[in-house]
Amino acid sequence: MTDDAxxxxxxxxxxxxASREWEVFVRADIDGPLTHxxxxxxxxxxxxREQAGALFEDPVAIWLCPDEAVFRYTDDAHTPGESA
Amino acid sequence: xxxxxxxxxxxxxxxxxxxxxxxATVVWHVTGATNLECSYRRIGAGPGPxxxxxxxxxxxxxxxxxxxxxxxxLRLAGGEPLLRDDLDDLIDYATDxxxxxxxxxxxxxxxxxxAAALESAGLTEVAVAVDGLDERHDEIWGQEGAFDDxxxxxxxxxxxxxxxxxxxxxxxxxxxxxxxxxxxxxxEGVARFEFAHLEYDEEDVxxxxxxxxxxxxxVRRVCDLTLDAHERGHEVETLLxxxxxxxxxxxxxxxxxxxxxxAAAxxxxxxxIGGDAAGEAIADIDYQGNVHLTPDWQRYSLxxxxxxPFSAIWEDESNPVLRKLRDREEHVPDRCPNCDYYSMCRGxxxxxALAATGDLWARDPQCYLTDEEIGLDDPSxxxx
Numbered sequence: 001m002t003d004d005a006x007x008x009x010x011x012x013x014x015x016x017x018a019s020r021e022w023e024v025f026v027r028a029d030i031d032g033p034l035t036h037x038x039x040x041x042x043x044x045x046x047x048x049r050e051q052a053g054a055l056f057e058d059p060v061a062i063w064l065c066p067d068e069a070v071f072r073y074t075d076d077a078h079t080p081g082e083s084a
Numbered sequence: 085x086x087x088x089x090x091x092x093x094x095x096x097x098x099x100x101x102x103x104x105x106x107x108a109t110v111v112w113h114v115t116g117a118t119n120l121e122c123s124y125r126r127i128g129a130g131p132g133p134x135x136x137x138x139x140x141x142x143x144x145x146x147x148x149x150x151x152x153x154x155x156x157x158l159r160l161a162g163g164e165p166l167l168r169d170d171l172d173d174l175i176d177y178a179t180d181x182x183x184x185x186x187x188x189x190x191x192x193x194x195x196x197x198x199a200a201a202l203e204s205a206g207l208t209e210v211a212v213a214v215d216g217l218d219e220r221h222d223e224i225w226g227q228e229g230a231f232d233d234x235x236x237x238x239x240x241x242x243x244x245x246x247x248x249x250x251x252x253x254x255x256x257x258x259x260x261x262x263x264x265x266x267x268x269x270x271x272e273g274v275a276r277f278e279f280a281h282l283e284y285d286e287e288d289v290x291x292x293x294x295x296x297x298x299x300x301x302x303v304r305r306v307c308d309l310t311l312d313a314h315e316r317g318h319e320v321e322t323l324l325x326x327x328x329x330x331x332x333x334x335x336x337x338x339x340x341x342x343x344x345x346x347a348a349a350x351x352x353x354x355x356x357i358g359g360d361a362a363g364e365a366i367a368d369i370d371y372q373g374n375v376h377l378t379p380d381w382q383r384y385s386l387x388x389x390x391x392x393p394f395s396a397i398w399e400d401e402s403n404p405v406l407r408k409l410r411d412r413e414e415h416v417p418d419r420c421p422n423c424d425y426y427s428m429c430r431g432x433x434x435x436x437a438l439a440a441t442g443d444l445w446a447r448d449p450q451c452y453l454t455d456e457e458i459g460l461d462d463p464s465x466x467x468x
Contacts, residue, residue: 011390011391013135013136013372013373013390014135014136014372015136015372015373015374015385015388021374021385026404028404035402036387037403037404037405038384038385038386038387038403038405039374039384039385039387039388040383040384040385041382041383041385042383050442051383051384054438054442054443054444055384055404055405055438055444056404056405072390072391074390074391078392078393079390080138080141080142080145080146080373080389080390080393081138081139081141081142081144081145082141
């Protein structure tokens with residue numbers, strides 16, 4: 001790694017409020033990439049799947065990941081609060 | 085937002101003032117902390133600061149991004165935003181960045197000292213929730229004395245010379261109190277009243293919804309009380325928010341009460357205002373930094389400002405929901421594009437449709453206008 005390589009800030013702040021947050025990924029067609037399309041709020045996986053299915057019509061795949069299972073590392077130049 | 089008093093006044097064209105630009109208004113819930121539990125609003129997290137609230141430094145970077153993006157108005161909401169310790173600093177920072185700031189509060193924590201500090205920080209306006217006369221308001225906000233405390237708070241803000249808007253959310257419990265609230269508070273010097281329809285993205289909040297006939301009566305009351313107040317020399321300003329079916333109704337009201345010429349100007353103004361702005365002119369950021377399409381659509385987030393700046397999230401039309409909302413005429417139910425009032429409504433609330441039916445593109449359950457009123461020739465499309 002060179003001196004000017006990006007440094008990364010680990011983000012571990014919670015994102016679920018009244019209940020759990022689920023990151024949603026969809027693949028619009030079989031040749032396309034899996035794309036992050038936001039997150040939905042639901043206590044259980046089935047509720048998250050139902051919401052994602054209502055928001056994203058006809059994808060070939062929907063993936064759901066509980067927010068707390070995601071480890072995020074962002075270039076600290078783009079991490080809010082790090083410039084102060 | 086439908087500026088009823090301006091529309092029904094002598095210069096309806098003035099009602100078109102206000103920005104439709106993308107992200108013109110951003111609501112930021114600065115804290116999840118609450119001191120009262122409102123029966124129809126579920127954004128609060130409890131009495132103390134919530135887990136994961138944006139820090140002061142994160143909030144300042146957010147404000148810098150909003151200002152650079154061209155946001156005009158930052159509405160600071162909660163929870164109860166006055167419970168956030170650095171609120172004055174954030175307002176001061178936003179003011180320096182060129183943003184107008186509006187505080188959305190239940191009013192109970194506003195003292196004269198607090199109001200003076202907010203004024204010094206540059207606060208542009210305070211919006212205080214008053215949801216009925218004393219007992220009704222106390223019941224809705226779950227605390228005896230909440231109404232009196234809110235009125236004391238309003239007086240404190242007035243003493244600090246900060247403009248006040250009273251926000252009255254119409255539910256099945258309080259619609260009958262509207263005129264008396266306006267009369268009472270107009271005597272106290274309040275000049276601006278917002279009547280908000282219930283917005284929600286969860287089924288259980290629908291229990292508080294008023295039926296279509298009651299909604300029509302409520303909107304007519306707002307129009308009537310506006311004209312009545314003006315005839316009596318009270319220059320109150322009235323607004324309707326939360327249901328763009330009201331645009332069609334207000335236009336019909338203008339035709340009945342003011343004649344075709346003035347109604348034509350009202351129609352032009354309503355079309356310029358342009359209807360529902362979710363995903364476009366209004367955006368929402370919760371206390372953990374999740375970006376939402378509009379303030380009462382909290383169960384879906386486009387992304388989080390801890391990962392990407394708000395400006396990048398709001399401009400990213402690779403998101404299918406954002407893209408469709410901005411191209412909604414292709415997706416709204418058949419009834420809507422054929423409606424005489426589509427250009428002043430744009431299909432109403434998508435999150436209410438989603439909560440009520442499970443279908444994002446179903447009819448807004450609060451559209452109370454009949455097929456005949458909207459000029460629908462073919463009854464076969466009205467089922468949508």
